[in-house]
Amino acid sequence: MKEWPLEVLIEAVLFTSGRSMKIEELAEELGYPVDEVTLSVSQLQQTVKRRRNSALQLVEVGGRFAFEVKPSIANHLPSTTKAEIPPKLLKAAALIAYHQPMPQSRLVELLGQKAYDHIRELAQSGLINRRKAGNTRRLTTTSRFSEVFGCPYTDRQKVKKWFREKVLETGMLDNIENASALEEELDDTIPHED
Secondary structure (H helix, E strand, O other), X not given: OOOOOHHHHHHHHHHXXXXXXXXXXXXXXXXXXXXXXXXXXXXXXHHHHHOOOOOEEEXXXXXXXXXXXXXXXXXXXXXHHOOOOOHHXXXXXXXXXXXXXXXXXXXXXXXXXXHHHHHHHHHHOOOEEEEEEOOEEEEEEOHHHHHHHOOOXXXXXXXXXXXXXHXXXXXXXXXXXOHHHHHHHHHHHOOOOO
């Protein structure tokens, strides 16, 4: 039986798992020491970068590694191949990322009673955390949120800043009710260049 290099085994595990994994998880799954896996992941990153015409890239988000389709190619794929987040949940996910930590009561003010269902679905899909905070819950994004939306950060404040920059770039607030209130809050929190 052929003995496969650790780099190849890591690539196979990351590809077939369909999720991000920490170095420690990879080491445990494959039965190799953490330092060997760390070195092999680094080598794999370089190998993947050198591949010509490859559709995949190996990314690290918050100490977790995963394969994903390169953004330059993702836009050319049929919609059936992309990770599905129901469109009805996108506005709630965007508002949570934009305002985190966001009181659940504030999201309900913005979206109405349907917000409760959206929050439950987002939490069940692992995109947000909801923690009890007095009479409401505090909503924040997760590392899975960062993976799904292509954010290079997992730190809540960095995700918030990154997402706000994306909102400005894309004009996402243009069609959202209460956009002026959201923009005022944005103006108060992002420093302006003079």
